[in-house]
Amino acid sequence: MKQQVWKKGVGAALTLVVALSAAGCGKDAKEAVPSSAPNQGTEKGKPVELTMHMHYGDRYIYDNNFPVFKEAAKRTNVTLKGTASQTATNSKEMFNLMMVSGDIPDIVHYNVKGDFNKYGSEGAFAPLNELIDKHAPNIKAFLEQRPDVKKFATAPDGKMYFLSFVPDGLVAKGWFIRQDWLKALNMQQPKTVDELYQVLKAFKEKDPNKNGKADEIPYFNRVNKGGAQDLLLFWNSYRGIYADQGKVKYGPYEANYETAVANIAKWYKEGLIDPEIFTRGAKAREVLLGDNVGGVSHDWFSSTAGYNDTLKDKVPGILFAPMAPPASSDGVVREETKRATVSESGWAISASNKHQVETIKYFDFWFTPEGRRLMNFGIEGVHYDLVDGKPKFKDSLLTGSKPVNEALQADGAQMEVGFHQDFAYEEQWTNKTALAGVKEYNEKKYPIEQFPVLTFTDGEKKKLDSIMKSIQTFTDEKFQKWVLGSEPVAGNFEKFRQQLKEMGLDEVISIQQAAYDRYMK
Incomplete structure (x- = not known):
């Protein structure tokens, strides 16, 4: 050029x-x-x-x-x-x-x-x-x-x-749970995804906030588009492009994605996930914790733990505390986010x-x-x-x-x-609850390696921009339909994979693989 x-x-x-x-x-x-x-x-x-x-x-x-x-x-x-x-x-x-x-x-x-x-x-x-x-x-x-x-x-x-x-700093987000609710129900922090399911069911059915109403929202998230997707990793599935032993893949195309979405849809149908997970937005923590109805979330340490301080008068005894990521279905404990280096x-x-x-x-x-x-x-x-x-x-x-x-x-x-x-600047305004979580996630190395930000040629970038935008929109729409139950994932997943290929997924993977190989060299 x-x-x-x-x-x-x-x-x-x-x-x-x-x-x-x-x-x-x-x-x-x-x-x-x-x-x-x-x-x-x-x-x-x-x-x-x-x-x-x-x-x-x-x-x-x-x-x-x-x-x-x-x-x-x-x-x-x-x-x-x-x-x-x-x-x-x-x-x-x-x-x-x-x-x-x-x-x-x-x-x-x-x-x-x-x-x-x-x-x-x-x-x-x-x-x-x-x-x-x-x-x-x-x-x-x-x-x-x-x-x-x-x-x-x-x-x-x-x-x-x-x-x-x-x-x-290393860690970005972590898993938070109402420790005071666990204590009220005489339960322990969940160590696996199956235990997490049991805890969420208990939060839904056993009135941990003790107000006599079935108003608890076991899992919530303030990110409309990605909040429900934060659960994918519990079934060893990924929301986008990632590398598996040097091979670039697109998470929604892989077989684990069907299993993950089916389980997330099941949790949603059973009322374990915020019914407004796709629309509630940025105030989810403030509203649901403030109303004493939110149970579990996945979010940034410092700002999320801060609600223990700001809500202590409104919600006496609140303890929204970090916990280790429950082990996924493959038995691995992992956190998908990590601060960029x-x-x-x-x-x-x-x-x-x-x-x-x-x-x-x-x-x-x-x-x-x-x-x-x-x-x-x-x-x-x-x-x-x-x-x-x-x-x-x-x-x-x-x-x-x-x-x-x-x-x-x-x-x-x-x-x-x-x-x-x-990071010393952040430590000074981060409360002890968050710092304890940061320390655990750091010492036990929960965050997984992130897919790098790659450099593409002009031709590669044009191709990616023209193909990937439609693929991402299509994937997000399908995910939401499947989770909300307006369309079952069972019986439709292979058709979904074929549509991804017809939209140009193979070319996307080829371009990403070439750029990834250049980066690794």
């Missing part, structure tokens, strides 16, 4: 319109940089103002008044000026329009590595490899420590066009940026100990105090009206730019 020449102006915009149309538009608090790494401090250069696009959902929109970035400007002499509208709502559309226009700011933040690689290889973004080698010793040292991060961000042409946000979110330097050296040095600041601390914990004296050399959040932050992570993001900290997160 001929390399696209990127510049401001109508010519570039028209070329890109055509192109886009064709595309279908738990660790300790160690510092990331070893003490022997060069440039541990911050070298201030001449004052520079750089423009930046950052619009990612409703929490990651750059504000020129972010206190954390103003503090960084004092230490680096680099000031960022946001270009994304604070009132716009569609991040992907904004990114696409920006790229079509050819008028690209100095720094671009986004969350799709395939787009970073695509537009980088076409000339829109500057390759970072040489810039890092020459001018960013802290990033260079970090990438030497974490070759997985460099591998993840390297495009098929061997160049890095963006610097990733690197999360910290590296994220698609990050930032890139535009090829038109006239201050690329100053920009990479600015990126490097966030990998120094002081820069990493600033992005993780905010500003000393405002958000935290140093106690025995470690940041300790102020009580005003820990007890404020907003969750700590949202309060920090409101001031510009914990933004998903290129930096290395520190």
Whole structure:
């Protein structure tokens, strides 16, 4: 493919319109940089103002008044000026329009590595490899420590066009159960899927909330589309693309999927699953726990355990506690979620940026100990105090009206730019119930390895986009029909598999396998 020449102006915009149309538009608090790494401090250069696009959902929109970035400007002499509208709502559309226009700011933040690689290889973004080698010793040292991060961000042409946000910690979600209900019924935490079934039946039939009504909802989940799918793994089935001993598969096509869906449908018919599992939405925890009717769920540790604190007066004695994942039908204890070791979110330097050296040095600041601390914990004296050399959040932050992570993001900290997160920031606002669950899931290694985010060629991506969207919609619709009982899975599964093949599943698997093999090599 001929390399696209990127510049401001109508010519570039028209070329890109055509192109886009064709595309279908738990660790300790160690510092990331070893003490022997060069440039541990911050070298201030001449004052520079750089423009930046950052619009990612409703929490990651750059504000020129972010206190954390103003503090960084004092230490680096680099000031960022946001270009994304604070009132716009569609991040992907904004990114696409920006790229079509050819008028690209100095720094671009986004969350799709395939787009970073695509537009980088076409000339829109500057390759970072040489810039890092020459001018960013802290990033260079970090990438030497974490070759997985460099591998993840390297495009098929061997160049890095963006610097990733690197999360910290291992576990993401876990299983929660009303321990107070178990105690009321003189039952133990379920160790297997069959025991879980018996516990859910008891929650449904034996009035554990002691209000004389059959109003308990044994299993609930706040994710409409995926909440019921969280149960699939109990029958060793997967909801999407995964790898089995190096072979790429699509979970709903495999034989175990029929068994899993049949059992989930049985549980639903017996009233063990929230009748509004596909529609209740984000307030499910708040509503069902608050009404003292929710029994079991699968969700994030910190926020879910927090309901024990916020509802203690409304629901006296509530103990919604983490439990080990019940063993699946094959006898294996596993948790399907795991925090990503590296994220698609990050930032890139535009090829038109006239201050690329100053920009990479600015990126490097966030990998120094002081820069990493600033992005993780905010500003000393405002958000935290140093106690025995470690940041300790102020009580005003820990007890404020907003969750700590949202309060920090409101001031510009914990933004998903290129930096290395520190799980110690989360530990401080996570209650003991959640921390106990995190510790168990970590120590016993319940989370399974995640299927990697792969890099595809333009041709592969076009094929996947054209085929996989319809396959996913078809699969989701069938799953919902089968679970709700509007169509039996028995007698219809082979027809479903044949329809997947007719829709192009074999080609999807072939493309995914080729990309997976490239990644593993």
